[in-house]
Amino acid sequence: MVRDEQLSSDGLATIDEAVRAEWPTGEAATVDDAIAFHEGLPPSKEFATVLESATEPLLQPRAGVARLDEQIELLTYLEETGEADLLPTTIDSYTRDNEYGKARTGLEKTRESDADALNGFPAVNHGVDGCRTLVESVDGPIEVRHGTPDARLLAAVTLAGGFQSFEGGPISYNIPYTKRGDLATTIEHWQYVDRLAGVYTERGVRINREPFGPLTGTLVPPSIAIAIMIVEGLLAATQGVRSLTLGYGQVGNVVQDVAALRALRALGEEYLPNEVCVTTVFHEWMGGFPPDEARANGVIGLGALTAAIARPDKVITKSPQEFQGVPTKEANAAGLRTTRQLLDMAMEQRLDIDGVESEQDLIERETRSLLEAVFEHGEGDVARGAVRAFETGALDVPFAPSESAKGACLPARDDDGRVRLFDFGDLAFDDEIKEIHAARLERRAETEDRSTSFHMVADDVDAISNGRLIGRPSESSRSGGVSDAD
Amino acid sequence: MVRDEQLSSDGLATIDEAVRAEWPTGEAATVDDAIAFHEGLPPSKEFATVLESATEPLLQPRAGVARLDEQIELLTYLEETGEADLLPTTIDSYTRDNEYGKARTGLEKTRESDADALNGFPAVNHGVDGCRTLVESVDGPIEVRHGTPDARLLAAVTLAGGFQSFEGGPISYNIPYTKRGDLATTIEHWQYVDRLAGVYTERGVRINREPFGPLTGTLVPPSIAIAIMIVEGLLAATQGVRSLTLGYGQVGNVVQDVAALRALRALGEEYLPNEVCVTTVFHEWMGGFPPDEARANGVIGLGALTAAIARPDKVITKSPQEFQGVPTKEANAAGLRTTRQLLDMAMEQRLDIDGVESEQDLIERETRSLLEAVFEHGEGDVARGAVRAFETGALDVPFAPSESAKGACLPARDDDGRVRLFDFGDLAFDDEIKEIHAARLERRAETEDRSTSFHMVADDVDAISNGRLIGRPSESSRSGGVSDAD
Amino acid sequence: MPTTVVLGVIGSDAHVVGVTILERALDAAGFEVVNLGVQTEQAEFVAAATDHDADAILVSSLYGHAEQDCTGFHDHLENAGVDAVTYIGGNLAVGQDDFAQTRATFESLGFDRVFDPETDPTEAINALRRDLNLTTEPDRLRVTS
Amino acid sequence: MPTTVVLGVIGSDAHVVGVTILERALDAAGFEVVNLGVQTEQAEFVAAATDHDADAILVSSLYGHAEQDCTGFHDHLENAGVDAVTYIGGNLAVGQDDFAQTRATFESLGFDRVFDPETDPTEAINALRRDLNLTTEPDRLRVTS
Known part of the structure; x- marks a missing residue:
């Protein structure tokens, strides 16, 4: 090993x-x-x-x-x-x-x-x-x-x-x-x-x-x-x-x-x-x-x-x-x-935007949680820990093609366009972090009057190429496919 | 009239x-x-x-x-x-x-x-x-x-x-x-x-x-x-x-x-x-x-x-x-x-930047000061007031070609790139406002190790076309003219 | 008995996003999904369809080499005794060919339906329902608002 | 006795920024400045030069029609008995002519010096010092660091 x-x-x-x-x-x-x-x-x-x-x-x-x-x-x-x-x-x-x-x-x-x-x-x-x-x-x-x-x-x-x-x-x-x-x-x-x-x-x-x-x-x-x-x-x-x-x-x-x-x-x-x-x-x-x-x-x-x-x-x-x-x-x-x-x-100008500190706190907390899981999985060895954490999905990457990763987590943007997790898979996040993500996505779901689901993910993936940050339903309905299904 | x-x-x-x-x-x-x-x-x-x-x-x-x-x-x-x-x-x-x-x-x-x-x-x-x-x-x-x-x-x-x-x-x-x-x-x-x-x-x-x-x-x-x-x-x-x-x-x-x-x-x-x-x-x-x-x-x-x-x-x-x-x-x-x-x-995202309120306060205060001068010059009549305020320079526009304006005020950017007045001409600003402008420009002068002068104005006019917001000395020296003066 | 769909990205294509989303859409619509992921060879599709007694095979390709990757695919399916509807979707040809031409090409290879890369998962799911004579409540299938 | 410079933008050109900055630069360098501003006709230059006994006339033009605006200018100056050095600067020709050609054109019209639009005021001021044999301290003239 x-x-x-x-x-x-x-x-x-x-x-x-x-x-x-x-x-x-x-x-x-x-x-x-x-x-x-x-x-x-x-x-x-x-x-x-x-x-x-x-x-x-x-x-x-x-x-x-x-x-x-x-x-x-x-x-x-x-x-x-x-x-x-x-x-x-x-x-x-x-x-x-x-x-x-x-x-x-x-x-x-x-x-x-x-x-x-x-x-x-x-x-x-x-x-x-x-x-x-x-x-x-x-x-x-x-x-x-x-x-x-x-x-x-x-x-x-x-x-x-x-x-x-x-x-x-x-x-x-x-x-x-x-x-x-x-x-x-x-x-x-x-x-x-x-x-x-x-x-x-x-x-x-x-x-x-x-x-x-x-x-x-x-x-x-x-x-x-x-x-x-x-x-x-x-x-x-x-x-x-x-x-x-x-x-x-x-x-x-x-x-x-x-x-x-x-x-x-x-x-x-x-x-x-x-x-x-x-x-x-x-x-x-x-x-x-x-x-x-x-x-x-x-x-x-x-x-x-x-x-x-x-x-x-x-x-x-x-x-x-x-x-x-x-x-x-x-x-x-x-x-x-x-x-x-x-x-x-x-x-050349001062541009300080609000909300960076609290978002940074959340990111750091999540990152520490993932890193701790890696160290634990490797019993202190980061190489073994990385391999095992990917095996269990404690560390995972959305849309990863690799068989070495679980590929079970799915992201979606929240109502402000920040990337959150819609499906955590087996990521090593504690419940409080998960609740934060879920609450943010719930707010988006309310705005869009639809339930939080993988449809948001699908819409988000194409949003920027369609001229938007967030894949709102009205936006996604713009692109109709050509097929022989109808 | x-x-x-x-x-x-x-x-x-x-x-x-x-x-x-x-x-x-x-x-x-x-x-x-x-x-x-x-x-x-x-x-x-x-x-x-x-x-x-x-x-x-x-x-x-x-x-x-x-x-x-x-x-x-x-x-x-x-x-x-x-x-x-x-x-x-x-x-x-x-x-x-x-x-x-x-x-x-x-x-x-x-x-x-x-x-x-x-x-x-x-x-x-x-x-x-x-x-x-x-x-x-x-x-x-x-x-x-x-x-x-x-x-x-x-x-x-x-x-x-x-x-x-x-x-x-x-x-x-x-x-x-x-x-x-x-x-x-x-x-x-x-x-x-x-x-x-x-x-x-x-x-x-x-x-x-x-x-x-x-x-x-x-x-x-x-x-x-x-x-x-x-x-x-x-x-x-x-x-x-x-x-x-x-x-x-x-x-x-x-x-x-x-x-x-x-x-x-x-x-x-x-x-x-x-x-x-x-x-x-x-x-x-x-x-x-x-x-x-x-x-x-x-x-x-x-x-x-x-x-x-x-x-x-x-x-x-x-x-x-x-x-x-x-x-x-x-x-x-x-x-x-x-x-x-x-x-x-x-x-689609919240972008709140710091410092807008205080800048807005300053702008509003200056604007009220100019408008009051117009009303006073016109004894309550804004048409006559505008004509007279431009005559006296109480209201003025930088770089105005018109003979109806004094054209005596000169702007320059401060150390943060905000437009201030370097020369007020006869603008209807009170001393406190003038001191704020002067102090901001003084800070820029310190940064650039040169005195506040029309040279800043000249450099600022070309700054954006030269790739910068503020006409700093090192930037302005980039552009040398072609002439037969040397 | 659940309806089983095998899906994957054929050839050495590594585009994973579309197939991941399609997997979720099929799952949410009540299908049993076997997602073979990216870089899947013909033989893997055939084996999975056999092992899971698949009702449908959905092939994805986004890198422009679908035609060569799919040549002979339906012969292998037939030889293995697989009786499943087959769909293909994605960027199926390099360049600016018109889609009617592309569809004809892939229908002649043996695919039952051909979809362009803008296709919403809903369309594929609706087609599956029709082709497999499924009777699930229609509103179970509503995947976009 | 102060050295007097008349300046202005000739013709129907309304570009005011350059001439405003040049006015300040000349003023700061100790010259007596008469700024006629934009949209100034030949006759106004001549009159101002006569009235103020100008040592130098600085003509600015940025809209590309300088040649036609300046034709005959030096005859009028001579007829009025104006004895001043004359400079011109700006975008003096429409299009991509090379500057040597432009300079030759305006020198043949009678201008002592010709400047391109990138010229720093310092250069014009240094030239004036030399052409008018002025003896002011050199560091009085430093206008850019």
Whole structure:
């Protein structure tokens, strides 16, 4: 059974050898060789340094294309025209599935035909040298963003390749992403990734790690996200990670979002060891977007305003083309600049909103309850506790496809648009917390003159893409399906 | 000397005859004939009815082109694709200058060449029938928006033509718009316009009147705008206007903007007679926009958020192409939908911000002080008082080009981005109010380590178009001019 | 005897929200529901339908590859002796094809009904009631106001 | 003896902000300022320059019609015996012309210096100091930090 203990150097070496043998580019991915490369980078490319010393929220987009030259061009554009503070490199789906052969084929096709046959940058195929060329070619710090449950080879190659920040974690890149990934195994895989980051850190290259806060991106109650962030943070800290960016995805209620970001920071600092520098990242709305760039800009604007009040260390921006998938570089840069303009104008003024403290209290209480359940389930061991808590449903994520999670809880918005739980499944909440949620949803039910039910959930899932925050009945009746049922 | 007294029916008839003789289309503009047309319109086109019965802020763009068929097409597009609740018809510059001959030439040129030789709809040239065709061709209520100091013939033609809302007023369409318009004369001209609206109202067709709140659109302190709105409202009420929409232009500080809109409504209801139905309109930022559609969307987003908190009865939207002048219809509709999305999402949640009450107190106190000065200057007569108060500078508008105003006061943002007065000129503020402004600006001066001076004003004027709210020294130094001085 | 419905997202598609909501809707409408979740292979549908003696199979697909994922599906069902109505719904084709075309394609594959992604669960439930000649009170089925 | 500057916005242009700020900047820099405001005709500039014995005339234009508004201006000044340096600044041409071209146009009309709309008042003031050989303390002129 998996335990929350630091990998021994022998253990690391054994895994390292096996992982790096999985694909030819693994061979060159050695820490010894990489340290000199990292040491040669200017401070302006040190991800942790730049992020941790920033005095205002830094903006970062998502972006990845197959070819190296085009990835350089894309990131340069986002730096220059989008005024991005931090850069991403989003990895393709084949690499996320560890299908490096398919990724190679896609890369070759893209090189031959100029049409992009991959939906991201196949960093393992580009190898250490390709990554280093990328890192050298852009001005800012750069992070690997992906969604890979088993990201060991990706981490070995990209960290050796000069990246100093690596997204993901064993829960956040498993439970929302895949059906069959065994959580215990995924935790072991990420212990390698985190230990590798720890080794770099101990040799003077502080690798920033960023668990993926938005999870399924669909009405996730803040306490669930924060509890998982802290579990992943604890696991990473055990392996020697010292720069941790905990994430949270916008739900669209400003009070709840501000409260959640403050709770995330406060609990992150409380639960994680002192030697870990905790920063926070806010993801602009990760759910369905309106199929209209103008309306999408409204959604982005509300995210920017929320960030201005909550002041996370970093904001991951969305583009007005979100509804149609991967945006053009122009749309991506536009999302950055719309966010920047509203963020800057709003941060220059005092904007204190009522009700944040009490919402934060509730979120913190719920989060502590979930974390206690994890510790109890693991008899003090957070790794075992996480696995068992997901098994029992004491920790759960709404709409999680994974068989490692119960997927029994269901969220719905309350009458003020805050995300509550309509069905708790087996979540480790005490009765008082449950009563608070039920009462809030009951108030909505009264407003809407219908009973609290999964219909609210269904309506809420589509609400923002239909132009509203809350899925009220009159709104949901707008969208009629086309079928042959009638 | 002008007096605040209702025009007699003989007086009205005399002016009416002269005004309608100014241009051939005037002849058909009779009230008797018009009443039947208005009575035939459905309630959905009754401007006052729709606006006054709305439960949420209604959105209205600005839009006007030369040709009737194209104006119909433009407004239909803004209704259907922009989801505009209220429609505009913006009048061309020649008509605003009473140059109907030049407007006719421009209209003919446009018809011949398809290139738009006018910057708006020449309603006087289109005449009563043209206006009626327009009113009949669109679904929603429709307003004349212009900027015409002497709008008598325009009002006669458009009200007879079926429009039920008419923007402007003797101060708001004089002081910010023209150098040489004598204020007393302009008040007399608007007494005719308001009396005409009053006659329609008395005959069962409630004409909505909307004084232009943003004035010069450049850092206007709220109390100045509100005082002028109330003066124009009182003048209009005397002539029989019963539906009044008082306006205010966004300054960009959310607390100040919300406080101003609340003060506008409260003081409007207090000062205006009970028989007048007072509504409010919020104009999205009227100053310089960033030369970038993405950043412009950020500015629009902050306006939408402000509207969601303040809940005016109406919002005049801006488009992302604002910086380059007249927007395409697509951009105009985009501005509407970006506003709608953010407004709706934000209105569905409680958003109470701190500090609004104390700011509103200050604004109300300043406004009362200005209004008292007007009444004193006029020995109880608000028309004479307005003329004299502008002569002495007791009432003044920053950056007013008019020779009827002193133009001696200068605004600047304080350290929180709220608009204060740096130079009071001769404004009727007591010492305590002046000390509050000075203290706020002094705090900014300390932050910026420079003395309070007109340099702040200069920097503030360009701040939002440069991506900031407040013109801090480090920001202003970004923009270096090209010249041959060095 | 309860009416049993097997549902799942076919192929390597991981869109979980729709199927989760559909599960709840069917459950609330009184059906016995076997939700196979996302990333479900044809064989898993067939096995579940056999094991639970399913009256209906509801297939969901949102990632645009439904046609290839469903080819041969009805042969396998027939070979296993499954006698159930089959529905499919979601984003069934990549791009801007018109729905009539898409419906024809999937009907020719053997599906009894084809739904677009905007379909409310109520519509599928009403169709099931009709196709299975169920007699439950109509207001038991009211799922949207 | 104070140095006198006449300024105004020429033609039917009503852009008031720039000229208001320039007035304050010149005043703060110790100049005697005669601000004619917006919508000022050539004749008004000439009359003011004569009446106040102006050392410099600063013309502003932001609406794109400066060339036609300024044609013949320097002949009128000469005929009236005005001996003043003349500057012009603003959006001097409609559209995307390059500034070198615009500068050449207005220099050929007789202006001593031509400024674009991004020009800080400081630049104009420094130029005046040089062109008029003024000796005021340099730090009297510092208008931006």
